[in-house]
Amino acid sequence: MDALPQELVPSHSCGRAASEALVSTDKGVETLNYAHLGVQALMSNNLSVFYVNPTCANITGIAIYSSAAEDRQASGSGFWYRFLYKNKNLEQLRGETNLETATYVPEQLWRQLKERGASYVILKVYAHAGLFVEAAEQRSGRPHSKVLSISIPGLEGVGLPSPLPFLLPRGKTFGEGTHCGYWNYKNWLSDGVTTCSGNGAEELNVLCQAQHLTQFSFLIGGSHAQLQLENVQLQLDVSHEQLLDIISYVGCGLSLFGLLCIFLTAALVKKWRTQASTKVLLHLCLALALQLLLFVYLSGGEDWLTLERNWHRCLILGAALQYSVLVIFSWMLIIAFLQFQRYVTVIGVARPNHYILISALIAWTLPLLPTLSVVLLDAKSFKPSAHQLKHHATFCYPSGYGLALGVVLPIALVTIANAFMMICIIYSIQRALNPRRKLIVQQLRLSVLLFFLLGLTWIFGLCSYLHLSIVFSYLFCLTATFQGFVLFVYFVLLNKTNRNAWLNLMSPKQFRLKVPKTEQQSMTTSSSNNSRRMQS
Known part of the structure; x- marks a missing residue:
């Protein structure tokens, strides 16, 4: 997937006349072609992949919603989306309702990454954490939101010069033991990812900031291999x-x-x-x-x-x-x-x-x-x-x-x-x-x-x-x-x-x-x- 953006959203396609996106569906996969804006997407019920070329229209991110609005486009997979520009107001985005996940590369960060050879941004949204099977018996947390993957071809395994923000829904489970985390291909960890609590009970979404690129999600509580139920296991206070x-x-x-x-x-x-x-x-x-x-x-x-x-x-x-x-x-x-x-x-x-x-x-x-x-x-x-x-x-x-x-x-x-x-x-x-x-x-x-x-x-x-x-x-x-x-x-x-x-x-x-x-x-x-x- 990471090798496809130069084929799907090449720079020579930027600015080509197109009145609307070309949408087609084949075998449950919906293809969305906004190549003139530097975006092309493959969307399905379980996984949606967005290929972004920020050079075309300064688009560097995506926001996924659970309900419709005037500025949102509907997908055949049951969610709504809109593109985010690199100068997006983060606090305004954080206060939006029905947001399931969102991320974008801020203008300053993209300028720094571009100097290091970055050309494309690939965003993957997993509808659930079914593919992320942990090897360890003891876990520090488990996903409670969609899994968001952020990758930039050519910069794999390289730390970011400044934090990259992404938003996840707060839900009713926010509190002690909940935090943003990332997948290291064995289990879910939280080092290198900051969780910003903000205004506490009044905030609608949780702001997370990452120092590296991988798959991210909002983790709740701790669990053990013997606790296989999907229920949230509430732990009583010691008192x-x-x-x-x-x-x-x-x-x-x-x-x-x-x-x-x-x-x-x-x-x-x-x-x-x-x-x-x-x-x-x-x-x-x-x-x-x-x-x-x-x-x-x-x-x-x-x-x-x-x-x-x-x-x-x-x-x-x-x-x-x-x-x-x-x-x-x-x-x-x-x-x-x-x-x-x-x-x-x-x-x-x-x-x-x-x-x-x-x-x-x-x-x-x-x-x-x-x-x-x-x-x-x-x-x-x-x-x-x-x-x-x-x-x-x-x-x-x-x-x-x-x-x-x-x-x-x-x-x-x-x-x-x-x-x-x-x-x-x-x-x-x-x-x-x-x-x-x-x-x-x-x-x-x-x-x-x-x-x-x-x-x-x-x-x-x-x-x-x-x-x-x-x-x-x-x-x-x-x-x-x-x-x-x-x-x-x-x-x-x-x-x-x-x-x-x-x-x-x-x-x-x-x-x-x-x-x-x-x-x-x-x-x-x-x-x-x-x-x-x-x-x-």
Whole structure:
């Protein structure tokens, strides 16, 4: 391509009479011939090349737009363009709307380059960065704009005597970690390229200045090979991360305490632990306890060098944590279905024999499928990200496509199904009961219980994963990590039978004094009947 300008825009074509440009299209490539002005272009959906001879009409650049205007020409590739002269006002160009990329060689710089033998300018505009495949696993940024290539035949590899300006759209991602960069045929770098912030939030476009010629783009954030999603990965401030960690540790501690109390209550109250609903609850609590213990252990910030030497251990722990999360959601889906049958499908409910055993087999074995799939197909996704390594917070857990397809997708499907069944349950109860104050309070308590029991707190987690707002990160940590403690409050503290069992165990004499005589007689009668049955 760099050898074509003397054939396409030769100096002897300058000033030849031409009322309009000659435009032709062949096999998806649009040819634009402005040879009398010293410009000829080849434009397509993926790549457009502009050959410029500044000697003809002092044109030294091009501006690409995403919408039409009076001074812009339309292309068959879905963008609009106009030529820029070497005396163009840079600040005026910087304030234009719908600008996708623009560059030109200023008059003083072109005079210096011409003294060094420059005759032509070649500008290439790549619609996306699909051709720029990085070899390094760790990257300092990735393109968020069109890729602009600037070359001057005869001056390859030579530094510029003064900076060459080019403009890229600011977008909504401008901020810390965003900068102009260039391609060195291995990865994207930023040395030798200056990013001018200007007026901050008020500016429409970012001004970049280069000291050399190559391909340029606007880079955002940092990324790692395991983060292959196209989403912008927003990194929380250190202060937010520390506060969220504290909330998570407190929530996990209280939840573990609550789950321990639930298991002790089941051991203490035989009548309660023999109920089918309690057996399902205990399975859920066991999965919750496994997840919380693994989370607390893995989030201890173990040195990555230690984990790297024992990579199989990191892989096993990360897969175990993924499996425990999916088991929890399997049980929450089963519980939601059972509650749906209880409150909505009241008539004709016929549960199969040993349905608890069948549910246990499904809930504990089905999550093995996505877990083993990620382990076998994308084991490297369990390695900690560059951001975690930077902040010494190593964590063995899937990321990238492994996280999206092996964790987020199943959680999202179960959460949507549980939310639908919860709405049906609340609506069914609302219609069946009179709206008296006591019943309204009971409905409210049931709604809160179902919200935690069915894992709807993970709605906040999905919103946080989509980076909608940091508020959802706080809501998720304030609700999801306290799930075990909330279950303890509802099934132990607010359950009269279980609460009385604990009071009787801790202070039997005081408890008997506080219990009414009628209740003591009933308890005594029940106890004597039980002893007679045991003797018989």
